[in-house]
Amino acid sequence: MKDIIDRLAGKHDLTDEEFERLILCDEPEANDYLTKKADEIRQKVYGKDVYLRGLIEFTNYCKNNCRYCGIRCANKNVERYRLSKEDILSCCDMGYDLGFRTFVLQGGEDPYFNDDRLVSIVRDIKKNHPDCAITLSVGERERDSYQRLFDAGADRYLLRHETADKAHYELLHPAEMSFDHRMQCLKDLKEIGYQVGCGMMLGSPGQTIKHLVKDLRFLQSFKPHMVGIGPFIPHHDTEYKDCSAGTVEMTLKLLSIIRLLLPDVLLPATTALGTIDPLGREKGLQAGANVVMPNLSPGNVRGKYLLYDNKICTGDEAAECIRCMTARVAKAGYQVVQSRGDHIDMIEGNTY
Ligand code: SAH
Numbered sequence: 001m002k003d004i005i006d007r008l009a010g011k012h013d014l015t016d017e018e019f020e021r022l023i024l025c026d027e028p029e030a031n032d033y034l035t036k037k038a039d040e041i042r043q044k045v046y047g048k049d050v051y052l053r054g055l056i057e058f059t060n061y062c063k064n065n066c067r068y069c070g071i072r073c074a075n076k077n078v079e080r081y082r083l084s085k086e087d088i089l090s091c092c093d094m095g096y097d098l099g100f101r102t103f104v105l106q107g108g109e110d111p112y113f114n115d116d117r118l119v120s121i122v123r124d125i126k127k128n129h130p131d132c133a134i135t136l137s138v139g140e141r142e143r144d145s146y147q148r149l150f151d152a153g154a155d156r157y158l159l160r161h162e163t164a165d166k167a168h169y170e171l172l173h174p175a176e177m178s179f180d181h182r183m184q185c186l187k188d189l190k191e192i193g194y195q196v197g198c199g200m201m202l203g204s205p206g207q208t209i210k211h212l213v214k215d216l217r218f219l220q221s222f223k224p225h226m227v228g229i230g231p232f233i234p235h236h237d238t239e240y241k242d243c244s245a246g247t248v249e250m251t252l253k254l255l256s257i258i259r260l261l262l263p264d265v266l267l268p269a270t271t272a273l274g275t276i277d278p279l280g281r282e283k284g285l286q287a288g289a290n291v292v293m294p295n296l297s298p299g300n301v302r303g304k305y306l307l308y309d310n311k312i313c314t315g316d317e318a319a320e321c322i323r324c325m326t327a328r329v330a331k332a333g334y335q336v337v338q339s340r341g342d343h344i345d346m347i348e349g350n351t352y
Contacts, residue, residue: 001033002033004018005022005037008022008261013220020213023212023213024209031249034260035287035288038259039286041288042259042263042267045346048335049334049337049341050285050290050334051102051290051292051339051341052099052102052322052325052341053100053103053135053293053294054102055106055295055297056091056104056296057107057295058107059082059108060081060082060108060301061080061108061110061112062107062108063111066172067171067205067238067240068172068201068240069235070306070307071108071307072238082107082113085117085120085121088105088121089121089125091296091297092129093128094318095318098322100296101132101338102340103125103129103135105121105135105137106137106158107137109140115145118136120152122134126152133342134156135154135156135157136149136157137197140159146188146192150193150194155194155195156225157195157197159196159197160200160201161186161198161199161215163211164211164214164215164217165214168206169182172205195226196224197225197226197227197266198219198226199224199226201229202247202251203246204232205232205243219261224262224265225266226265226267226343227262227267229251230271231251231276232245232308233275235306236309245276252283253287255284259289263346264345267290269282269285269291272308272311274312274313275311281328282331285332286332286333290334292336294313294322295316295321296318
């Protein structure tokens with residue numbers, strides 16, 4: 001197994017069969033070695049720096065009905081909210097004072113936030129904080145909409161592909177949603193010039209090792225700037241309520257493999273990982289992750305953006321979140337830095 005890991009670290013590639021063996025491997029020594037190699041490469045590219053992204057969950061209205069998601073439109077037990085433009089701008093102001101230089105606006109697919117409204121929000125954030133990066137994570141839109149938002153100043157876009165296998169995608173989503181459209185969105189975003197993040201849940205219902213290998217092949221060919229992965233966690237108001245959650249071990253394993261596959265990729269240690277294990281995010285950082293996304297949403301809405309059960313950090317205020325996160329990062333052996341934290345392109349020698 002050590003050979004396989006060395007080859008992945010050196011050549012950033014393996015055969016499908018080797019990927020499967022590595023993903024399934026449960027020898028503690030081999031897994032420790034994988035973690036060590038991932039951390040080595042992470043430190044070569046990014047040192048001990050950890051980038052902060054201030055996450056603003058600005059609407060939990062959603063027109064979609066993804067089977068796994070707690071805020072799917074069919075869930076009538078959600079108390080819906082949307083933040084006003086003023087709320088969003090003041091979240092950014094407060095985040096700026098706390099040291100954030102990237103704001104991630106994430107939400108359900110809420111038709112209220114049409115292009116005009118979103119463009120005006122993006123413009124104003126950029127006007128107030130020209131040294132900050134804006135990341136959008138508002139799902140599938142059409143190319144001209146992505147273009148308008150980019151022209152208004154959005155720098156990055158997060159759209160997880162969820163799974164690179166069409167049949168698996170169709171299992172996880174209702175018939176109105178299309179795998180091909182999601183893939184087209186990712187392609188459009190990249191062509192327009194966004195720094196793009198994709199990613200998948202680990203342990204989602206119906207996921208097999210072969211699906212994970214397909215995900216890795218997709219990452220290899222798509223070359224995203226960022227990969228957001230986290231364990232699937234059931235939500236009590238969905239049909240998957242009795243399914244088991246993804247595991248910490250599998251999430252850490254995939255973080256390390258992705259770090260070795262795409263050495264310069266931005267890799268967050270996600271809230272979902274911190275939810276299934278109190279030290280999940282710290283372990284994620286030690287396994288190759290280099291980004292954390294503390295919550296900047298106002299305290300009164302945090303308990304309403306629940307994609308899955310037992311989500312952490314729903315009670316804290318932003319200042320508390322950043323203090324807690326900075327301490328956790330330091331304890332794990334790394335340091336939070338105050339910068340936009342752009343992607344470092346090792347091959348082209350550019351930073352975006
Ligand atoms: N609506 C936007 C972004 C919000 S959802 C979009 O569709 O892109 C952000 C991510 O949360 C999703 O991409 C999904 O991977 C993850 N997520 C949703 N439900 C989840 C669950 N039950 N467990 C773990 N992650 C979940």
